[in-house]
Amino acid sequence: MPWKVTEEDLESIAIGAGILGTGGGGNPYLGKLRIRTLMAQGRCVEVVSVDELTDDAVVIGVGGIGAPTVGIERLPRGAEPVEAVRALEAYAGVQADALVSVEVGGSNSIVPMIVAAYTGLPVVDADGMGRAFPEVQMTTYHIYGVPPTPAVLCDAHGQVAIFDRISDPRTLERMARVVTIEMGCRGDLATPIMRAADLRRTGVLDSLSLARSVGDAVRAARRAHGDPAQAVLSVTGGLEIFRGKIVEVERRTTRGFARGRVTLTGLGPYRGASMAVDFQNENLIAWRNGQPVVTVPDLICILDMESGEPITTELLRYGYRVTVLGIPCDPKMATPQALGYVGPACFGYDVVYRPLKERLAV
Amino acid sequence: MPWKVTEEDLESIAIGAGILGTGGGGNPYLGKLRIRTLMAQGRCVEVVSVDELTDDAVVIGVGGIGAPTVGIERLPRGAEPVEAVRALEAYAGVQADALVSVEVGGSNSIVPMIVAAYTGLPVVDADGMGRAFPEVQMTTYHIYGVPPTPAVLCDAHGQVAIFDRISDPRTLERMARVVTIEMGCRGDLATPIMRAADLRRTGVLDSLSLARSVGDAVRAARRAHGDPAQAVLSVTGGLEIFRGKIVEVERRTTRGFARGRVTLTGLGPYRGASMAVDFQNENLIAWRNGQPVVTVPDLICILDMESGEPITTELLRYGYRVTVLGIPCDPKMATPQALGYVGPACFGYDVVYRPLKERLAV
DSSP, X not given: XXXXXXXXXXXXXXXXXXXXXXXXXXXXXXXXXXXXXXXXXXXXXXXXXXXXXXXXXEEEEEEEXXXXXXXXXXXXXXXXXXXXXXXXXXXXXXXXXXXXXSSOSTTTTTXXXXXXXXXXXXXXXXXXXXXXXXXXXXXXXXXXXXXXXXEEEEOTTOOEXXXXXXXXXXXXXXXXXXXXXXXXXXXXXXXXXXXXHHHHHHSEXXXXXXXXXXXHHHHHHHHTTOOHHHHHHHHHOOEEEEEEEEEEEEEEEEXXXXXXXXXXXXXXXXXXXXXXXXXXXXXXXXXXXXXEEEEXXXXXXXXXXXXXXXXXXXXXXXXXXXXXXXXXXXXXXSSHHHHHHHSGGGGTOOOOOOOHHHHTTO | OOEEOOHHHHHHHHHHHHHHTTTOSSOHHHHHHHHHHHHHTTOOOEEEOGGGSOTTOEEEEEEEEEOHHHHTTSOOOSXXXXXXXXXXXXXXXXXXXXXXXXXXXXXXTTHHHHHHHHHOOOEESEESSSSOOSSTTOSHHHHTTOOOOSEEEEXXXXXXXXXXXXXXXXXXXXXXXXXXXXXXXXXXXXXEEEEHHHHHHHSXXXXXXXXXXXXXXXXXXXXXXXXXXXXXXXHHOOEEEEEEEEEEEEEEEETTEEEXXXXXXXXXXXXXXXXXXXXXXXXXXXXXXXXXXEETTSEEEEEETTTOOBOOGGGOOXXXXXXXXXXXXXXXXXXXXXXXXXXXXXXXXXOOOOOHHHHTTO
């Protein structure tokens, strides 16, 4: 059944997508403010299941691209993603029937909603990662064969770059990234163009509903003075991998990404232990006492210990008390084919992917 | 009067454009081979004066972009510039009435002829520099207000990047350059779209004829066992600034350009003197005994001493005996407005531009 996004949904989606965004996908608070402003103007957003679309319905993906550290300082004008989608439609000579996220994440779950609010098009309850990842080619759409181009990149000044007939999604990533850097490390990218049948085959389905459920669970736990992190685990089937205090954040914005490492010292049952989490926009690998305990493509989520609020990589700072969760990735992200795009080796780690429950021998 | 390019013209243009290209603009020999092949297939190229076009005729600029060091190793497929022009026409919804060079130079005087050979469109006897320069914004078209976009970049694999509504030509340069690097440092760029009236106002006119005249003069001097360099000076009004032997070449391909310095030791009347010429694709500044004697935008041309053959920056090597000429730039390149785009400071030199005849007190 299609559902209209309410203010309550929005609160939950911002939290849930922020958590599933594993530290990235854009700042959840800013994403929420953008769509709330549009909804206050009377615009609405309808979410549909992919099964409510005909097989040949045209679905266009859209999301922000850039470094989250820049995204919180250099605010968008507002309608850039609409312009990106419209320019892609004009270039390709198609009309979108629906929009979809490329990744779950604080902002990037919201970006298609912004376009939906302006255009009246529905948003499909799906995405291309079931989490967030830093690079364009790291979507299940591309991994399972949806062509990477045409693609349109827009910035806040209305500048446009269109890519077409690009040989493979990694090349699109490199080209779009360097142009994004020239745009000031922040833009919106409209791609891919899919049929609903392709989305059904390649996408991670029902991920917007999952984000909402995660957020609902966190908010319910807060109201009941319970433990929000445990509530997240009950919905996602994840595991708690650490509780501690942030004692060091090394972060630099380089080559278009926020890269770095956060170091934690254990609290409660983890007293005496340490954890380090490396990130490139998103959390990539969690080391406990020097051993990898969770790696991409599984999710590593850092939450404020009290409120369960996701702490994205651009906001990590000394002194936060946090709970770190590991959540199994979508099965589409764990195939041998997918691991060639999103496994630890793709980020330079000489670590073999093992599902987190196997690593932790649960 | 329109003229059809003959094989004889081509020989002269390759030499003359190579000389006026001041070391860059692409390898003249390869440019000549490309168009000669097309002409051998019965295709022809017509050159028209801008005055033979109506004011509102649509003229499209097209040329190669990249590092000349790569251009001689990574050969083009052939029709890339045609695809770039056709893609630009389709995107902008216009039809070209004629083509024009963005710069004089061994290859880049030829590239519009390649498109002409395929399409039957005429080439206008003009360009946007009256020489070659390494960066997109360094054309009289842009300096005098022709909008930089839309622009289309194509590579040998058929990959396409389109730029639109880019705020200024320097930004287009940065974006097109980084994508060119991702394309392997070699592409073809179609831009700008002008009316013939704009070309007449902003362009360097009759530069293809000038290139042919320069080449004719060199070839006549060779036949007469005369001095080709002096023949070039008689046509261009330039000055000989050095004769010597190349004793050192420092050259690296970096950030999409061939950059470096060639050092000469004097011969004949210059015995005991030294010269160094810095380049970024093209020759930028000539130092004689440590003092600048010619700087951009004036032309610095390095010719083989015997044959007058231009030695482009990618082919400079130890042992060549060369004559170095300084040739005054087109007046449109020496205005205060133009010097803000092409003066020595634009290349990082703390040297004030003074016309070469003033510097050399002739």
